[in-house]
Amino acid sequence: MSDKGPSFRTFTNRRELLENILKDDEMEKVINKKINDISSLLARGYQLRTISKKLGLGKNELGILYDFAKTRNSIRHKYSKYDQVYMDTYSASYSTPENVAMYRAERLKDKSILDIGCGAGMASIFLSMYSTVKGFDTNEERVLMARINNKKYAGRAIFENGDGTKLQLMEKEYDTIYSDPLRSSSSRERSLEELQPNPDHIMDIYREKVREFVFDLPPFLHPERIKNIPGTLEYLSVDGDISRLTLYSNNDNRRIFQATSLTRNFSYMSDQRMKPQLGDRVMNYLFVPDASLFYSGLHGNYCNELDLKIISEEKRKALYTGDELIQNFTGDIYEVISVVDPDTLVETLKTKNIGRVILRYDSPDYYEEQSKIQSNLNGDDISYIFSFKERRIVCRKIN
Secondary structure (H helix, E strand, C coil): CCCCCCCCCHCCHHHHHHHHHCCCHHHHHHHHHHHHHHHHHHHHHHHHHHHHHHHCHHHHHHHHHHHHHHHHHHHCCCCCCCCCCCCCHHHHHHHCCCCHHHHHHHHCCCCCCEECCCHHHHHHHHHHHCCEEEEEEEHHHHHHHHHHHHCCCCCCEEEEEEECCCCHHCCCCCCEEEEEECCCCCCCCCCCCEEEHHHHHHHHHCCCCEEEEEEEECCCCCHHCCCCCCCCEEEEECCCEEEEEEEEECCCCCCEEEEEECCCEEEECCCCCCCEEEEECCEEEEEEECCCHHHHCCHHHHHHHHHEEEEEEEEEEEEECCCCCCCCCCCCEEEEEEEHHHHHHHHHHHCCCCCEEEEECCCCCCHHHHHHHHEEEECCCEEEEEEEEEEEEEEEEEE
């Protein structure tokens, strides 16, 4: 390298680099700065050849650090110490965000936990702040990353390279086995069979030794595909989007559905999913339940209690209506301004001083349709447009 510090000529691959910086804190500081320098230049749009010249890095040097630098840009919103942790591309894509990991750690506090398939270690690290945790992974490099990340967060987890599904690794009794299995990013149809390690396989091995199993599953996995494993299915949202689907399975043979919104500090659960009350007209307000309620199938339960009526349900949301404003509603609230035919929509928007519209209904040509409407507007306000029975509902967003 061109600056002071260790030379990459002593490292032929990423594993050797990780082993050495785990042992040498001063070396890690130099490497960490290099990674952040690369990350900054990548974020500014520089090509690798230019980065190599600017930082005086050879092809091998840059090749070893590039993946760490690239992933730091992608996890900026997920971790408070994003500029210090070490992750490969896969780990960065599927690792548990810090706020979700802390929530789960508190939920599982005061337990002894075995993490099977710990990856770069982030879930285990946060679990270890409230519990005793040991993580296993078959990928040696990711175990090294986990150990480095553990130091960064002052975690108390222990990480080992090995197959957590092997019985001989169960050297002590654990309260809980946790696993966030590997999954194929290219798979179109989510299923338990594609996950590695497979949750069914883990439970078959450790059923007699462990009281509780916790699995992070693909968020859009249909409940019918995991009906053979009882327990609580928690659909967790952050900022209105689904972040995690977690299965908590213990000695309770019931299927319980739970909707949790971290952003709204809300949780709702039931062992039954109720059908919504049907509405045949648009009332004063529209309500779109939080994603956790929608994907858990509990929006009917929740909205029935509030005497709201459903008027449409699409692939990613349900639309309810009611005459009264419900200030503490868990989801988005809209005030209805007008209900009009599509051919009079633009004229109505003009009279309301609307300059921008957000379409909240499924449209095969969303951007084309939005652009066509907005090209005829010159107002200052924003309107949200819904669809009901071939008509358009013009709304103002309240929350």
